[in-house]
Amino acid sequence: MTIRHPVILLAYSLVILSLLLVVNCSSSEEFSGFSYDPEGVTITTDKEIQPQHKRRIGVNKGSIWISNEFAGARMNDFYQVNDTLYRVLIEPENHPVNNSPWYAFKIWSDSSKTVDLQLTYKHGKHRYIPKLSHDGRNWQRIDSAKVRTDTTAGTATLTLHIDTEPLWVAAQEILTGKKYNQWADSLASKPWVTIDTVGYSHQHRPIYKMLIGQADSSQPQGVVIITGRQHPPEVTGGIASQIFINELASEKPLASQFRKEFEVWAYPLANPDGVQQGHWRHNAGGVDLNRDWINFNQPETQEIRDDLLPLKRDSLRKVYYGIDFHSTDENIFYPINREIDTFPQDFTFQWIDSLKKAFPDYPVDVEAFDTSSPITKNWVYRTFGADGVTYELNDEANRDSLRTVTQQSAHIIMRQLLEEKKKRK
Ligand SMILES: [Zn+2]
The missing domain is CATH 3.40.630.10 (Zn peptidases)
Incomplete structure (x- = not known):
């Protein structure tokens, strides 16, 4: 294409010039976060955090218990959904926050049983493959057949065998x-x-x-x-x-x-x-x-x-x-x-x-x-x-x-x- 008319030529030059300016401005803009960072990440003055309620919760007439009463724990709530399905709610300290949804809790029951435990998250989606421990020191990644992840809902449902001895469930081994x-x-x-x-x-x-x-x-x-x-x-x-x-x-x-x-x-x-x-x-x-x-x-x-x-x-x-x-x-x-x-x-x-x-x-x-x-x-x-x-x-x-x-x-x-x-x- 040839542009002969001087006004059109001028208009084109202005368009190109302004495009160049836009490109330049954006490249000299201050860093505002990596692609995975939430908005406002570089504002680093104190932000309010929601303290985690440290407690143990019993459901199903007190036959199943969960606790976050230890260092490094994160578990915000626990419910019974039906006869075999239980739900754990995990929340961040505040948000917006990157999707690194840490969880750690202990679960036990009054008698030996197998339960489905659904991990659900507020302000995040399931990410870490659960690690299990019977003593808080030796950890094993959960058998992959025992976990079903729903990537749309952002949840994961674990099949766990629990008994009177607490089972530790955490995003990673606990290193506090x-x-x-x-x-x-x-x-x-x-x-x-x-x-x-x-x-x-x-x-x-x-x-x-x-x-x-x-x-x-x-x-x-x-x-x-x-x-x-x-x-x-x-x-x-x-x-x-x-x-x-x-x-x-x-x-x-x-x-x-x-x-x-x-x-x-x-x-x-x-x-x-x-x-x-x-x-x-x-x-x-x-x-x-x-x-x-x-x-x-x-x-x-x-x-x-x-x-x-x-x-x-x-x-x-x-x-x-x-x-x-x-x-x-x-x-x-x-x-x-x-x-x-x-x-x-x-x-x-x-x-x-x-x-x-x-x-x-x-x-x-x-x-x-x-x-x-x-x-x-x-x-x-x-x-x-x-x-x-x-x-x-x-x-x-x-x-x-x-x-x-x-x-x-x-x-x-x-x-x-x-x-x-x-x-x-
Ligand atoms: Zn990091």
């Missing part, structure tokens, strides 16, 4: 503050591990820092920053963070060589209130902590930031890397876009390549992002110029392979960091 404390205490027996409190959460639970290192304090050393469990249901990320940290703190020769050159500043339980209260996503301020790393409206993010900030002026310490542990519906690493200059350059892509070579059959996705969003990794980059990764484990990852692969990533990352440090000597 107490278990983190036991783990931290066992690591603190090593002379190169120190546990500190950097502040307190909304509900006055301590925010722990684990400091690992054996470097000569008069020599320059690298720093690795580790954060975890900002999102309570992300238990596989929590397990991976502990495995990873265990490797950095181990007696193995690679780890002791690493600790002579590097310190690890780790905050493995960044949202202790959310974990304790069985939240779907938020802290006790009703906020997604991993969207608060620009505004810093929440005590948990402020305290971790304030503990790390002195590293900026520390002439003997240089931040090399940040790792933030999470879980989602796949194993995926989120590096920083290759085009962005980080220190070290290209670090994440290199270690992921080595990991993929070591485990060619292990499914791992990689998706790079720019640094505009208010997440931990981007704050580490903006503050220290350091490279970083959001390390996401599949919710349903096989727990044994999760262990093997995460140990291996710790080894690869330690080796690669030692190489980087050598380059600077």
